[in-house]
Amino acid sequence: MRNIILEKVVQLFLKVMLIYSIYLLMRGHNNPGGGFIAGIIASTGFIFYAMIYGTEKIRTIMVFSSQQWIGFGLILIFISAIIPLMFGKEILTGLWINLENSAFGSIHLGTPLLFDTGVYLGVTGVILAITISIMEVLKWN
Amino acid sequence: MIKLLPILLGLLFVAGIMVVFLYPLLKKRLGLFLSLFPLLLFALLFVTIKNISSDYLLILHGKTEFLKNVFFDFRVDGLSVIFGLLISGIGFLVLLYSSWYMKSYERQGHFFMYLMLFMAAMLALVFSDNLITLFIFWELTSVTSFLLIGFDYHLEKSRQAALQSLLITGFGGLCLLFAAILMGQIAGTYQISEIISQNIDFVNHPQYNLVFILVLAAVLTKSAQFPFHFWLPGAMQAPTPVSAYLHSATMVNAGIYLLLRIQPILGGTDIWKYSLILSGVITMFLGAFFSMGQKDLKRILAFTTISALGTMVLLIGIGTPLSIEATMVFFIVHGLYKGGLFMVAGIIDKSTGTRDIYVLSKLFKPLPLTSFFAILSLISMAGLPPMLGFVGKELVYVAKIQLPGLSWVILPLGVGANIMMIAISLTIFFEIFYPLKNKSAIEIKYPEKKLPWYFIAGPIALAAISLILGIAPGGLNSLVSNALFVTKNKIIDVHLLLWHGFNQVVLLSIFAVALGVLVFIFRKHVNRFIHYILTWLNKLHLPTLFMKVLNTYLHLANKNTSRLQHGYHRFYLMTFFAVTVIIGAFQINWHLSELKPITGYTPVNINMLLLIIVGTLATIFAVFSKSRLSAIIAMGVIGYVVGLIYLLYGAIDLSITQLLVETVIMVLFVMVIYYLPNFALLSTRKSRIRDIIISLVVGFIVTLVVLHANAINIYEPISGFFAENSYLKAHGRNIVNVILVDFRALDTLGEVTVLTLAAVGVFSLFRFTVNKKVNNGK
Numbered sequence: 001m002r003n004i005i006l007e008k009v010v011q012l013f014l015k016v017m018l019i020y021s022i023y024l025l026m027r028g029h030n031n032p033g034g035g036f037i038a039g040i041i042a043s044t045g046f047i048f049y050a051m052i053y054g055t056e057k058i059r060t061i062m063v064f065s066s067q068q069w070i071g072f073g074l075i076l077i078f079i080s081a082i083i084p085l086m087f088g089k090e091i092l093t094g095l096w097i098n099l100e101n102s103a104f105g106s107i108h109l110g111t112p113l114l115f116d117t118g119v120y121l122g123v124t125g126v127i128l129a130i131t132i133s134i135m136e137v138l139k140w141n
Numbered sequence: 142m143i144k145l146l147p148i149l150l151g152l153l154f155v156a157g158i159m160v161v162f163l164y165p166l167l168k169k170r171l172g173l174f175l176s177l178f179p180l181l182l183f184a185l186l187f188v189t190i191k192n193i194s195s196d197y198l199l200i201l202h203g204k205t206e207f208l209k210n211v212f213f214d215f216r217v218d219g220l221s222v223i224f225g226l227l228i229s230g231i232g233f234l235v236l237l238y239s240s241w242y243m244k245s246y247e248r249q250g251h252f253f254m255y256l257m258l259f260m261a262a263m264l265a266l267v268f269s270d271n272l273i274t275l276f277i278f279w280e281l282t283s284v285t286s287f288l289l290i291g292f293d294y295h296l297e298k299s300r301q302a303a304l305q306s307l308l309i310t311g312f313g314g315l316c317l318l319f320a321a322i323l324m325g326q327i328a329g330t331y332q333i334s335e336i337i338s339q340n341i342d343f344v345n346h347p348q349y350n351l352v353f354i355l356v357l358a359a360v361l362t363k364s365a366q367f368p369f370h371f372w373l374p375g376a377m378q379a380p381t382p383v384s385a386y387l388h389s390a391t392m393v394n395a396g397i398y399l400l401l402r403i404q405p406i407l408g409g410t411d412i413w414k415y416s417l418i419l420s421g422v423i424t425m426f427l428g429a430f431f432s433m434g435q436k437d438l439k440r441i442l443a444f445t446t447i448s449a450l451g452t453m454v455l456l457i458g459i460g461t462p463l464s465i466e467a468t469m470v471f472f473i474v475h476g477l478y479k480g481g482l483f484m485v486a487g488i489i490d491k492s493t494g495t496r497d498i499y500v501l502s503k504l505f506k507p508l509p510l511t512s513f514f515a516i517l518s519l520i521s522m523a524g525l526p527p528m529l530g531f532v533g534k535e536l537v538y539v540a541k542i543q544l545p546g547l548s549w550v551i552l553p554l555g556v557g558a559n560i561m562m563i564a565i566s567l568t569i570f571f572e573i574f575y576p577l578k579n580k581s582a583i584e585i586k587y588p589e590k591k592l593p594w595y596f597i598a599g600p601i602a603l604a605a606i607s608l609i610l611g612i613a614p615g616g617l618n619s620l621v622s623n624a625l626f627v628t629k630n631k632i633i634d635v636h637l638l639l640w641h642g643f644n645q646v647v648l649l650s651i652f653a654v655a656l657g658v659l660v661f662i663f664r665k666h667v668n669r670f671i672h673y674i675l676t677w678l679n680k681l682h683l684p685t686l687f688m689k690v691l692n693t694y695l696h697l698a699n700k701n702t703s704r705l706q707h708g709y710h711r712f713y714l715m716t717f718f719a720v721t722v723i724i725g726a727f728q729i730n731w732h733l734s735e736l737k738p739i740t741g742y743t744p745v746n747i748n749m750l751l752l753i754i755v756g757t758l759a760t761i762f763a764v765f766s767k768s769r770l771s772a773i774i775a776m777g778v779i780g781y782v783v784g785l786i787y788l789l790y791g792a793i794d795l796s797i798t799q800l801l802v803e804t805v806i807m808v809l810f811v812m813v814i815y816y817l818p819n820f821a822l823l824s825t826r827k828s829r830i831r832d833i834i835i836s837l838v839v840g841f842i843v844t845l846v847v848l849h850a851n852a853i854n855i856y857e858p859i860s861g862f863f864a865e866n867s868y869l870k871a872h873g874r875n876i877v878n879v880i881l882v883d884f885r886a887l888d889t890l891g892e893v894t895v896l897t898l899a900a901v902g903v904f905s906l907f908r909f910t911v912n913k914k915v916n917n918g919k
Contacts, residue, residue, distance in 0.1 A: 029873035029874070031875055032875060034882070037797050040798070041801060044801070044804065044808070073893065074897065077893060081886075094882075096872055112882040113882075115882045126896045129903070130903045131812075
């Protein structure tokens with residue numbers, strides 16, 4: 001049975017959750033938040049979406065499969081880990097660049113953000129991989 | 142010039158690995174191309190031996206220290222040059238040979254890759270001057286020979302043979318590792334040259350016996366000595382080029398090499414002497430004896446190899462300069478004729494389709510060249526003039542005679558083994574090649590004219606060398622004398638002659654030949670006798686016994702695992718809690734005296750109190766609830782309470798994470814709950830009481846630990862460092878996040894990896910069940 005109100009609400013919920021999770025990811029370094037929390041929040045949005053729309057739809061929404069997202073996360077972490085090696089530092093050392101007076105005011109960018117993004121993608125992927133597997137076993141549609 | 146050696150060795154390894162890319166380019170010519178590498182090495186060594194003196198020793202120091210005190214050092218001396226020449230020379234011929242032999246096989250690329258790596262490992266083994274690298278290459282030969290023996294992996298027999306050889310030689314390799322470490326510890330260095338030059342008194346060291354037994358185990362397993370000999374006949378499941386190489390110059394001869402190499406360090410004691418002589422004698426005789434009863438040409442040759450290896454171990458055990466000289470010569474002799482004969486067996490197999498000597502007949506006509514040189518090799522195996530085998534066998538006799546005290550045991554058995562060798566050579570000649578025998582000629586698929594030159598070049602070249610060296614054995618003088626210098630540490634002149642004049646050794650030879658001919662004439666009776674013994678011994682069939690032991694071991698391991706990994710979640714939890722409680726209680730008891738009285742409580746916070754009351758109530762509710770859903774919700778409440786407690790103490794990130802995780806778990810639970818069976822009370826009264834006791838004890842201990850946690854501060858907490866440096870060095874105000882992504886990024890990396898693995902586990906488990914269901918549906 002389709003429930004249009006629920007479907008619309010879940011669509012909106014997913015968008016809000018995604019935007020909120022990215023916001024949490026970005027502010028994570030200075031305020032409560034961070035990759036892990038953001039990852040859980042993003043995956044909550046996807047889980048609710050999957051519960052209403054089923055697993056087939058969620059796959060198309062996510063573009064890549066959850067395993068691939070885990071892979072992207074690990075690749076980002078790997079990149080952030082080896083960037084310092086190219087500058088002659090120890091592996092996983094945080095490197096920073098300052099973008100003063102840019103369009104968004106002064107911005108401080110560094111490899112930890114890349115690392116955190118990797119964690120974010122990884123956690124989202126892991127939770128979704130587990131959830132979708134369970135839903136497929138249950139034939140949730 | 143010789144300094145190029147490490148580069149060439151490296152090139153062999155690289156060529157082995159590059160086979161992956163070379164094979165699509167070269168296809169059928171791959172073997173011919175690859176044979177250039179050992180040929181280069183052979184040429185290099187050949188040029189080197191022309192102008193070296195007897196006490197020549199060159200150590201090429203490696204630059205990179207890949208383990209502490211372990212370098213890739215190579216040494217070039219008489220001993221390693223002899224082995225190097227044989228390995229690279231026969232390797233060259235084997236590669237030529239296999240480029241045609243393997244042409245009908247699939248996975249040729251794999252074959253050449255394994256063979257090249259095997260060759261490279263074997264060469265690196267004989268040239269390495271470091272005990273640890275020697276061990277590494279030793280094991281590498283075991284592994285690559287496993288891949289080669291099991292090359293026809295679709296046959297259960299070859300898989301089993303490969304596994305057996307790997308397990309046995311791998312076990313020996315481990316023994317060698319322990320021996321190498323012990324020797325390194327005693328000497329303070331792993332360099333063989335330094336160990337020798339330091340003149341350490343190994344022989345009287347209290348751990349000498351242990352070191353020696355470990356080395357002995359390595360040698361006996363690798364060189365297929367009794368009682369570990371049984372893997373070698375099994376190893377003939379490998380394609381014939383591999384057998385030819387394995388038996389003639391490599392693998393099994395690594396044990397001989399090791400013995401010769403460490404003879405100056407460990408040799409000369411009674412235990413060395415008697416254990417080597419004992420196992421050598423038994424192996425020598427048994428190998429020759431069992432080779433008589435076989436039908437398969439390759440199997441016959443495999444048993445004669447065992448016999449020859451026994452002879453060499455025995456000679457090294459005797460340990461006089463003369464016997465070492467005999468070992469060297471015999472090693473060359475054996476390599477030359479055994480390599481050739483195995484290749485001939487392969488040629489016969491290819492051109493007729495069988496290796497049964499009682500089916501084969503009259504091969505001289507279709508395979509004239511091969512047969513001629515095969516007969517030369519057979520003469521060399523029998524130890525008759527004018528082949529090098531005669532020179533070798535005479536020396537062996539001399540060495541055996543001059544051993545006082547033991548020669549009365551060794552000599553008859555040695556002569557017995559030689560009689561068997563002569564008889565088996567005659568049998569092979571008579572059954573396979575003799576043209577006048579009244580057996581119907583076998584059908585030939587490939588007469589010699591259709592075979593390419595490089596396929597039959599191997600046995601021809603080896604037999605020709607054997608003949609030339611037999612007529613003029615003086616060519617080996619300097620080579621053997623060089624090798625002798627290494628083991629005996631003094632210059633000993635070697636004069637090899639084909640004909641020593643008429644003496645007791647020649648008398649022994651004539652006696653052996655006469656008896657050999659006699660055994661050959663009565664071979665039917667002898668064979669029946671051997672078969673009788675074999676069937677009797679088959680009750681004790683060693684390969685089967687070995688497999689039985691192995692299976693019993695696996696069965697035991699399986700049983701033990703299922704005892705520990707029983708699959709009952711509640712017992713896992715109970716084990717976990719019990720261990721925690723015991724360790725915790727032990728620790729508290731341990732530090733009892735150091736515990737300070739607990740003081741300085743903060744006043745009770747009203748919010749905190751409320752949370753604890755809610756949490757406790759939820760716990761009680763969860764325990765006594767009659768419905769699964771409400772129990773799960775109560776568990777969720779406990780989770781939220783914990784999250785709020787974090788919040789009260791200012792750990793915002795932790796609190797958010799806890800709340801979110803709790804939510805996700807709730808959602809998942811609700812999803813699954815519909816599919817779970819009815820909620821029923823399955824536990825007995827007894828088990829409930831047990832659980833109550835466990836939980837009370839756990840609660841008590843944990844409370845104690847928490848109460849005292851403040852009092853136990855062995856090290857200064859690191860949190861101060863994080864708080865100070867979080868913004869200054871890591872540019873972040875959120876300490877938790879900075880710790881996660883910067884200070885302790887490696888931990889986070891590990892955690893993400895663990896999460897990924899968990900996801901992979903869940904995914905593959907569920908995938909499996911989904912697929913199974915789909916399959917059942919069909």
